[in-house]
Amino acid sequence: MPLSTIIAxxxxxxxxxxxxxxxxxxxxxxxxxxxIGAGSVGVAALLTILVGIDFINAxxxxxxxxxxxxxxxxxxxxxxxxAFSLDSLSLVFIFVITFVGFLIHLYSIGFMAKxxxxxxxxAYMNLFVSSMLILVLAxxxxxxxxxxxxxxLCSYLLIGFWYKEPANGTAARKAFIxxxxxxxxxxxxxxxxxxxxxTFNIAELMHLASxxxxxxxxxxxxxxxxxxxxxxxKSAQLPLQxxxxxxxxxxxxxxxxxxxxxxxxxxxYLIARTNVLFSLAPIVQTIIAIIGxxxxxxxGFSALGQHDLKRILAYSTISQIGYMFLALGVGAxxxxxxxxxxxxxxxxxxxxxxxxxxxxxxxxHDIFKMGGLRKKMPAVFWTFLIGSASLSxxxxxxxxxxxxxxxxxxxYSSNTGGIVLWLAGIVGAFLTALYxxxxxxxxFFGEAKTEPTFSAGKLMTVxxxxxxxxxxxxxxxxxxxxxxxxxxFSNLVKNTLPEVAIKNxxxxxxxFQLISALIASLGIYLAYRxxxxxxxxxxxxxxxxxxxxxxxxxxxxxxxxxVFVKPIVWLAEIDKKDIFDQLNIMLSKLALWGNQxxxxxQNGKLRWYLLSFALGIxxxxxxxxxx
Amino acid sequence: MLTVPVETxxxxxxxxxxxxxxxxxxRRNLVFMLLSIEIMFNSAxxxxxxxxxxxxxxxxxxxxxxxxxxxxxEVAIGLALILQVYHHFxxxxxxxxxxxxx
Amino acid sequence: MNIFFYIAAAIAIxxxxxxxxxxxxxHSLLFLILSLLAISVVFYLLDAPFIAALEVIIYAGAIxxxxxxxxxxxxxxxxxxxxxxxxxxxxxxxxxxxxAILLVDLMLALRNMPxxxxxxxxxxxxQVGISLFSTYLLAVEIAAILLMAGVIGAYHLGxxxxxxxxxxxxxx
Numbered sequence: 043m044p045l046s047t048i049i050a051x052x053x054x055x056x057x058x059x060x061x062x063x064x065x066x067x068x069x070x071x072x073x074x075x076x077x078i079g080a081g082s083v084g085v086a087a088l089l090t091i092l093v094g095i096d097f098i099n100a101x102x103x104x105x106x107x108x109x110x111x112x113x114x115x116x117x118x119x120x121x122x123x124x125a126f127s128l129d130s131l132s133l134v135f136i137f138v139i140t141f142v143g144f145l146i147h148l149y150s151i152g153f154m155a156k157x158x159x160x161x162x163x164x165a166y167m168n169l170f171v172s173s174m175l176i177l178v179l180a181x182x183x184x185x186x187x188x189x190x191x192x193x194x195l196c197s198y199l200l201i202g203f204w205y206k207e208p209a210n211g212t213a214a215r216k217a218f219i220x221x222x223x224x225x226x227x228x229x230x231x232x233x234x235x236x237x238x239x240x241t242f243n244i245a246e247l248m249h250l251a252s253x254x255x256x257x258x259x260x261x262x263x264x265x266x267x268x269x270x271x272x273x274x275x276k277s278a279q280l281p282l283q284x285x286x287x288x289x290x291x292x293x294x295x296x297x298x299x300x301x302x303x304x305x306x307x308x309x310x311y312l313i314a315r316t317n318v319l320f321s322l323a324p325i326v327q328t329i330i331a332i333i334g335x336x337x338x339x340x341x342g343f344s345a346l347g348q349h350d351l352k353r354i355l356a357y358s359t360i361s362q363i364g365y366m367f368l369a370l371g372v373g374a375x376x377x378x379x380x381x382x383x384x385x386x387x388x389x390x391x392x393x394x395x396x397x398x399x400x401x402x403x404x405x406x407h408d409i410f411k412m413g414g415l416r417k418k419m420p421a422v423f424w425t426f427l428i429g430s431a432s433l434s435x436x437x438x439x440x441x442x443x444x445x446x447x448x449x450x451x452x453x454y455s456s457n458t459g460g461i462v463l464w465l466a467g468i469v470g471a472f473l474t475a476l477y478x479x480x481x482x483x484x485x486f487f488g489e490a491k492t493e494p495t496f497s498a499g500k501l502m503t504v505x506x507x508x509x510x511x512x513x514x515x516x517x518x519x520x521x522x523x524x525x526x527x528x529x530x531f532s533n534l535v536k537n538t539l540p541e542v543a544i545k546n547x548x549x550x551x552x553x554f555q556l557i558s559a560l561i562a563s564l565g566i567y568l569a570y571r572x573x574x575x576x577x578x579x580x581x582x583x584x585x586x587x588x589x590x591x592x593x594x595x596x597x598x599x600x601x602x603x604x605v606f607v608k609p610i611v612w613l614a615e616i617d618k619k620d621i622f623d624q625l626n627i628m629l630s631k632l633a634l635w636g637n638q639x640x641x642x643x644q645n646g647k648l649r650w651y652l653l654s655f656a657l658g659i660x661x662x663x664x665x666x667x668x669x
Numbered sequence: 670m671l672t673v674p675v676e677t678x679x680x681x682x683x684x685x686x687x688x689x690x691x692x693x694x695x696r697r698n699l700v701f702m703l704l705s706i707e708i709m710f711n712s713a714x715x716x717x718x719x720x721x722x723x724x725x726x727x728x729x730x731x732x733x734x735x736x737x738x739x740x741x742x743e744v745a746i747g748l749a750l751i752l753q754v755y756h757h758f759x760x761x762x763x764x765x766x767x768x769x770x771x
Numbered sequence: 772m773n774i775f776f777y778i779a780a781a782i783a784i785x786x787x788x789x790x791x792x793x794x795x796x797x798h799s800l801l802f803l804i805l806s807l808l809a810i811s812v813v814f815y816l817l818d819a820p821f822i823a824a825l826e827v828i829i830y831a832g833a834i835x836x837x838x839x840x841x842x843x844x845x846x847x848x849x850x851x852x853x854x855x856x857x858x859x860x861x862x863x864x865x866x867x868x869x870x871a872i873l874l875v876d877l878m879l880a881l882r883n884m885p886x887x888x889x890x891x892x893x894x895x896x897x898q899v900g901i902s903l904f905s906t907y908l909l910a911v912e913i914a915a916i917l918l919m920a921g922v923i924g925a926y927h928l929g930x931x932x933x934x935x936x937x938x939x940x941x942x943x
Contacts, residue, residue, distance in 0.1 A: 646767030648702075652694055656869045663876040671816050673776050673863050676881045678817075681780045683877040685787060685810075687870035692791030694866035700796055700847055704803060704838065708787055711830065715810060722817040726903040727894050731910075734903065737829050738914040742921030744834050748841045749928035755845055756931065 045096060046109040049128050052089050052136060055082045060168035071641060079164025080147035083171055087140035094133055098534070108181060115184070122242045125512040127181035129287040130535045134379055135178040135311055138386045143171045144305045145505035149394050150295040153401065157293075162204060167299065170196035174304050178311055182242035183232045186312075190228070190276070193305045194221050200300060201292040202304025212292040220285040224275015228312075230382035231268030234261065248318040257322050266323035269316060270330060273309030277363050280337045284598050286360055287344075288354040294397025297352060302359050302389035307382050314375050314539060321373075321540070324420030327458060327498045331371025335466035338364030340596050342473030346480070350407045351396050354481050357595070358433065359389055361470060365449050374452035375539035375661035380531050381445040384516050388432035388442060391509035395426040398502055399485065402494040409481065414490030422498065423486050425506040430482050432513040434475035434566060437559035441517030446471060448520070450558050451551055455544040464554070468561050475565025678719045685712035699754065699761045703747050710740045739771075776816050783809035796847040800838050807831040821896035 059082035063075060082342070093406075097107070106129035111417075115122045128136075147167060154160050173192025180186035195218075202214030236242060238261060239250040255262040278286035289301055300306070311321060313330065320327050338361045345357035362385050369378035399415065399422060400407055416423045432442035450471070453462035520531040583589055591597065643654070685708060692705030714733045721729020751761065758766055786806040793799035807830050814823035903911060 644770055646770030648763045648766070649694060649697070653865070653869075656690060656694060656866070656873075660869050660872045660876070663880075664872065667876055667879045671772050671776060671818075673773050675884050676878075678776075679879065679881055679884075680874075681784075681813075683874060684784055687873055688784070688787045688791060690873070690915065691863070691866040691870050694869070695862050696791070698796070698847065700838070700842060700845070701791070701799065704799060705791055707824050707834065707838075708803065708806070709791070711807065711810060716815070718814055718817050718819050718822055721819065721894065725892070726893070727898045728906075730819050730894060730899045732834050732901075733819075733822050735907075735910060735914055737825060738918060741829065741834055742917055744837055745921050745925040746928065748837060749925045751841065752845070752929055752931075761845070761847065 043663070045093065045107060048089050048093055049079060049107060049126055049179070050111055050148070051138065052086050052093070053126075053172050053179060054173075055086050055089075056168040057172035058082070058176070059622050060172060061167035063161055063168065067165055070161060071455050072155070072160050072183050075161040075164055076151040077603055079161075079168055080144065080151055082168055083140060083144045083147050086171070087144045087174070087233070090133075090136050090140045094137060097128065097130070097133055116380040119240055119594045120236070122182050122184040124185060125181045126176075127245070128179060131311075131314060131379065131539060132178045134383060134535065135307075136175055138383055139174050139304050140172060142215060142390050142509070143167075145300055145508055146295050146299045146303075146390060146394065149298075149397075149502050149505045150290045150293075153295055153397055154293065159203060160173055163200075163293070166196055166199045166203070167295070167651055170200065170300060170305075173259040174308070177308055177631040181244060183235065183244060183247070184242045186244075186315075187225075187229060187232060190225065190272070190308065193300070193308060194218060194225065194276070195303055197221070197289070197300050200296040201289045203292055203296065207291075210291040213285075213288040217285040217289045220282050221275040221655055224272045224282055227268045227270075227275070228272025231265045231272065234265050234268065238265075244315060244355045248316065251322060252318050255322050258324060259322070259440070262319065262322040263326055266320050266326040267315075267329075269312060269319065273312045274333070275309075276312075277306050277309030277367070278360050279309070279364060279367055280333050280340065281598070283337060283341070283360050284595065284602060287348075287353050287356045287595060290350070290356050291366065294352070294393055294400065296357070298390040298393035298397070301356065302393050303386035306359060306363055307386070309365070310363065310370065310378060310382055313367075313370045314379060317370075317375055317540060320370075324458070327371050327373065329371070330367050331453075331458070331463055334367030334369075334371055335463050335470075336364075337361065338368065338470040339466055339473070342470050342477065343475040343592050344595045346473065347589045348596075349593070350402065351409050351412070351481070351485065352393070352407060353394050354477060355389070356364075356411070358392075358474065358478065361474065362389065362433075365446060365467065365470070368453055369449040372452055372456035372463065372542065373540070374449065374542040376531065376535045377445070377448040377452050378533060379539065380520050381449055383531075384432070384441045384445040384575065387509050387516055388429045388440075388513040391425060391429040391506060391513055392433065394502070394509070395422050395429065398422050398498045398506070399426075402496060402498060403492045404495050406492050409484045411491045412485045413488040413492075414486070415494070416486040418494050419497070421503045422506065425503075426486070427482060428513055430478040433478045435471060435558065435562050437562060439514065441513050441515065442558070443562075444517035444520055447555055447558055452542050452544065454554060455547050455551070457543045457545055466644060468558060471558055472561045475562045476569050479566050479569030480573045483569060487574055672701065675719065675723055679716065682712045682719060685715065697762050697764060699751050699763055701743070702763065703751065706747075707740065710736060712741075733755040772816065776813060779809045779812040779816070782806075783813070797839065798844045800835060800842065802833050804831050807835070818893040820893065821899055 059078050063070070063079060065354060067075060106127050109126045109128075111124040111126070113121070114124050147164070150167065152164065153162050157163065173189045173196060175189075177186055177189025177193060180189060198214045198218040201217050202211045204210050232242070235247055235251075239247055239254075241247060241250070251262065275282045286301060286306070290297055292300075320330070341357045341361035345354050345361065348354045348357060360394060362381070366378045366381050366385070369375070369381065399412065399419070402419065403412060406412060428440070432440040434440075435443040435446040437443050448468045450464060453459045453467050454461060520529060594600065643650075689705045689708030689712060694706065696702055696705065714736045717729040717732045718727055718747070719729075721727065721733075754766060755761055783806045786802045786809065790799045790806060801838035807826060810824045811826040811831070814820075814826055824894060
């Protein structure tokens with residue numbers, strides 16, 4: 043089978059499976075539906091590995107494979123094809139999407155086993171996987187936007203999966219509307235690009251843009267800013283980050299796949315893919331870095347104040363993507379993508395494990411009502427511990443250390459970086475360690491406040507173990523200069539992503555690594571002191587206003603509610619009777635009124651009619667004769 | 670030989686017609702209204718005779734004969750209808766016969 | 772000859788005015804008959820003796836008599852008081868104004884009349900008869916059918932059949 047067909051099959055298989063499940067899901071048994079659902083993603087993962095091996099061994103001249111499936115649009119000079127282009131960047135992404143996706147699908151067979159919407163779930167998940175694959179494989183912006191919108195739709199469908207609960211529907215709508223704001227900015231950016239260059243093809247656009255637009259020109263800045271807007275929406279960064287914590291209303295596999303590993307990283311992919319455009323607009327890059335830094339701090343603090351297990355993880359996701367944006371902003375593209383891959387592993391692990399905990403404790407989300415699960419659920423405990431360690435960047439043994447460390451180093455050493463960004467990253471690392479081990483100590487240690495009702499099956503624990511393994515060994519493919527200088531990953535993506543330009547401070551790398559290791563350990567230690575040993579001032583802190591401020595996510599929800607939501611709802615209330623429809627009603631009322639007026643003249647009185655005759659004749663004759 | 674100008678003759682016929690019209694508009698009794706209609710018919714016939722005299726043709730008189738026939742029939746039917754109205758509404762006041770309204 | 776025309780015209784107009792403003796139905800009808808007679812004189816003066824005769828015989832003699840019969844049958848003349856009540860002078864204003872306007876219109880319309888054809892003679896009944904039965908034969912036939920329809924209609928409309936209700940609709 044030629045390589046192009048295999049590449050085309052990778053997004054096609056989940057799509058077909060989704061269509062089959064949508065059309066025939068009602069008639070298929072759960073076993074079959076689960077097998078189709080998970081199997082399609084599994085086969086896609088296998089195909090990805092095949093393609094990956096082929097790609098690494100026999101790299102083509104243009105450093106990418108192109109597959110044109112068919113011509114999609116052709117109107118005048120606007121033409122777009124259904125075409126995929128596989129280079130190292132998209133290879134990394136499709137590997138993560140299919141592989142982690144497959145593990146999550148396996149997990150879901152066990153997780154959703156008792157749910158009535160089993161088949162619907164897999165249909166949506168497959169549709170999501172297919173849309174995400176289209177997004178990363180697309181070779182033109184229009185097809186990418188198709189995938190973009192597809193993942194937005196599936197996110198909405200899956201967040202509101204348990205639609206019978208109105209709060210879930212509200213959360214789904216909130217996610218959709220907020221990402222929509224970003225999407226609108228993005229499509230305007232795409233339009234501007236098309237108007238300027240007449241093509242949607244990404245490679246061509248990047249060529250033309252670097253040829254025709256000067257660095258810092260207003261069009262470049264505008265377009266980059268608009269695309270950034272789209273990325274901010276999808277990746278839940280400031281100021282569009284409020285939807286992600288509420289999106290935890292969906293099932294845990296959904297949170298794992300969409301809101302940890304894949305969809306929220308679509309923004310990172312976009313910026314990495316169009317990096318030429320961003321390098322033409324340095325001010326936008328600086329903004330990306332600043333937004334990343336701010337977001338990771340704000341989300342880190344917010345995570346500290348949460349008591350819902352999944353919301354802690356949600357804010358953690360926002361914070362980690364902030365790291366990726368920080369890396370993108372200083373030009374460390376390969377570090378950002380590396381962190382994306384590692385983050386996908388441990389964040390999916392954390393969400394899946396949290397899902398097991400919540401399911402087993404009978405839908406209990408509050409960590410203060412959990413406890414003592416270490417002895418009762420050992421497998422989950424150890425995998426969760428490994429995931430949290432990776433998240434906190436525990437030095438040397440976890441993959442998270444290598445990826446986050448790379449970002450921190452480049453935040454300082456890059457030409458556009460600086461000590462401020464590095465400080466933000468370090469404080470963020472401290473917070474990360476603090477809140478993740480807070481989570482562990484409160485949930486798994488101490489006395490049990492809720493008893494587990496059953497133990498999780500193999501379908502759910504095996505993916506956890508696999509992901510835990512990856513969270514540890516995944517980092518070894520990219521070792522920094524001071525620790526082995528093994529650059530397997532960055533060599534892979536060097537073809538597609540530019541190298542980061544660093545200042546002449548390479549000798550300080552070891553020092554910075556030491557500091558970050560110490561900070562992470564300090565965070566873990568303080569978590570141990572505060573949340574395991576439980577001194578009294580923690581109780582006071584838990585009830586303090588600062589804690590409540592953190593819990594509310596720095597009050598962003600409230601601000602948006604007051605500024606945007608309430609006025610629109612108020613306007614809608616005014617328009618409840620549909621003002622513009624009143625015009626139509628006015629017309630009909632006018633006709634009715636005219637009828638009532640005219641029917642006075644039809645009173646059945648003969649002499650009235652005769653009088654009108656005579657009047658009419660008099661009038662007409664007078665007019666005729668005096669013309 | 671009649672040398673009255675045609676305009677005067679026609680004016681005479683017109684005055685008769687408009688008197689009938691006034692009568693039709695003013696009176697409330699159905700029979701009187703029918704009467705006024707008769708006056709109008711008659712004056713219309715007068716116009717035809719005047720025309721026949723003016724152009725020296727018998728056609729006008731022929732037309733008058735037809736008008737006469739039509740008038741006769743119309744009076745007969747009209748009076749029969751008045752009888753029916755009287756027996757149904759018990760009154761000949763035309764203002765009371767206004768069932769055909771909105 | 773003209774003077775007779777003016778006198779007959781005056782009589783016709785005056786008696787018509789009396790007819791339409793009369794309180795008593797019979798009086799109105801009789802005034803109308805008078806008016807018809809005057810108009811008949813005018814017809815004769817207009818060289819239409821046959822028509823003059825027809826006017827008296829048919830119009831005044833048959834149609835008006837029919838009116839008088841129905842009036843007597845319905846006893847309309849007894850309601851003099853009611854008529855008086857209805858016919859206050861205020862009622863006359865608007866119709867009079869309308870008629871005046873129309874009269875003015877008529878006079879305007881009569882401004883440019885073509886001159887009379889020379890050589891006016893009396894039109895003999897024979898001429899009328901020939902014209903009637905040759906040129907206008909079809910119209911005669913139609914008029915005959917019309918008269919027949921009128922007869923049948925008048926008979927049917929005038930008959931007072933006692934209303935026989937179905938036994939379910941009978942008023943108890």
